[in-house]
Amino acid sequence: MTFLKANTLKIAALLLTLLSVALRVVAIPHSNQDLVSFNLIWYETLSKGVAQALATDFANYTPPYTYFLALATLMRGFIAPLTAIKLIPTCFDILGAFLIYKIVALIPAPSPVGSREKNPLSLRERARVRARPLLAAAIYFSAPTVLINSSYWGQADSLYTACLLTCLYLLMTERPFFAMLAFGMAFTFKAQAIFLFPFLAILALRKKIPLLYFGLIPLVYLVAVAPVVLLGRPLLDTLLIYANQSNTFASLTMNAPNLYYLLPREWRGVIVPLGIFITALTLADWVYATAKANMLLPLRHRDAEKKNKKNFASQRLSGEEEFIFLAFVSVALTPFLLPKMHDRYFYPADVLSIALAFYFPALWFVPILYQIISLTAISGFLFNASPTAIALAALLNCVTLAVILREQRLLEEREAANPKITSALAWLATLIVPIVLFGLGLNFLLSPYFLRSVYAIPADDYGMSKSERFHWATQTLDYLTSDKKITYLSALKFENGKPVFNESETALVESAKDITQNALKVWQIALLTLFMLAWLAWAGNWTPTLRRGVARGGWLTVGAGGAFGGAGLIGMTHQLSAAKDTLNVLFPIQALQIAFLFIAILMVGGGIWLAKTNPQDE
DSSP, X not given: OHHHHHHHHHHHHHHHXXXXXXXXXXXXXXXXXXXXXXXXXXHHHHHTOHHHHHTTTOOSSOHHHHHHHHHHHTTTTTSOHHHHHHHHHHHHHHHHHHHHHHHHTTSOOOOOTTOOOOOOOOHHHHHHHHHHHHHHHHHHXXXXXXXXXXIISOOSHHHHHHHHHHHXXXXXTXXXXXXXXXXXXXXXXXXXGGGGHHHHHHHHHTTSSOGGGGGHHHHHHHHHHHHHHHHTOOXXXXXXXXXXXXXXXXXXXXXXXXXXXXXXXXXXXXXXXXHHHHHHHHHHHHHHHHHHOOOOSOGGGTTHHHHSHHHHHTOOOOHHHHHHHHHHHHHHHHHHHOSSOBTTTTHHHHHHHHHHHHHOGGGTHHHHHHHHHHHHHHHHXXXXXXXXXXXXXXXXXXXXXXXXXXXXXXXXXXXXSOHHHHXXXXXXXXXXXXXXXXXXXXXXXXXXXXXXXXHTSOOOOTTOOHHHHXXXXXXXXXXXXXXXXXXXXXXXXXXXXXXXXXXXXXXXXXXXXXXHHXXXXXXXXXXXXXXXXXXXXXXXXXXXXXXXXXXHHHHHHHHHHHHHHXXXXXXXXXXXXXXXXXXXXXXXXXXXXXXXXXHHHHHHHHHHHHHHHSOTTO
């Protein structure tokens, strides 16, 4: 049976490889805006003179990539430019497949459950062990995100990722000097190589990598750019390439499937520095805590705890297993936390998740989820995927990472996070809960459902039918939540040509729009923050502390809701304007009173529910 399984693995690997080759042949002729605007122009520039081009900043990529592009121009008379450009990352896909093969081949041989003693394997077992790396390499080579990135999109992410895989393999085989050379080479291709740096920092704290070896990173970069400097390109220009790249796009995120996609992009000036600060603190905490921890046996041996608890508690993961797990967390967590990320920046996580699944079979779903996450993200640019789909991918990424971080904590048998920190975060949740519930009520008030319920109550129509009132009121509420300019309001006219709103009403609606949109942005940030706190609490094993914070927030919301409702009803003693003004017809005093009462009831009821379902005395 084992021998048949080995043959099945080999057949599956062969079929996947053949399918990947066929799909790549079909994908290579396709072009896109990135290739037209950048790579093809660089290719043509190099075709007119390699030395002259390399002496200038004709490309916003680092020199090592342009060296390969220059080599591709040598095939100009035999291969179409588009094909030559895409063959560069495709060749690195082949190298990546080989490295995945080598990494998976390091998986420790099977041993009795709960024991780390090595046993000789039978011929059939050895056949299956040899077939497993082949399947891993084939899965990598045929993975949709890998295939699309290189053969369809023509991007260079496989170049630096292959170097990162080389670095990881060399570390797993205890060759840190050459591993840091490989990491330095990865950094010369793309700054995104830095995603693996937290993992390297952990090994440095564990004294697995001498600190002196980190000096190889800038040294390799200087050697890599030396040819263009010798040709005449200013050294400072080559050193500032990554700094200039960071200023290319001003967006908070470029369709990256992280939580920044859900934040108001207008607040970029505040969110970007805050996000970088939080990222630095979070990664520093993860690196320090992980460096001190010992990871126990992997998921497949956890059942042994009941049978051999004493032996189980003293066992650690093998070095290879631990390295794969931590390297994956590093390349997945870093771009998740950082702002200004692009849709392709989870490519190393896509790749390492495949190796992770072979080392930890119970995590088989992780590479599947990351294929879905990254495919959805890149589809925004390549296939015009909807923003809603990308937002869902960001949430899925959040959930997947929470599962991985929780798994790490379980493997390390680490205690819950620092009580002082978790208590402070729980109090933050307390303050956020009223904002979240208020925002929920505000969203309902801005919907047509509220208008329908209000207009169902008989009221003076002031010469306007119910259908007319509903039409113009809906237009007004839509304006409050849209990016339409004030001229839109001025252009609204009745059938007789009279403006719907006078100047004072237009100014009032515009002011209400600013207040409404800012309130909705605060609500979005509060909702996202509460979600992140729940994520951290579940992953960090301090959910009871958070629930106590939510319960306090429930009682705080009850008080705030009662005060809000009372203040609204007491203050609502006169009309906003003269009785025949359009705003007063569309939103009479009765409707405003109902609105205040609705939010107050929602806050009080929701607060009591949260307080009762999250008891503080747990």
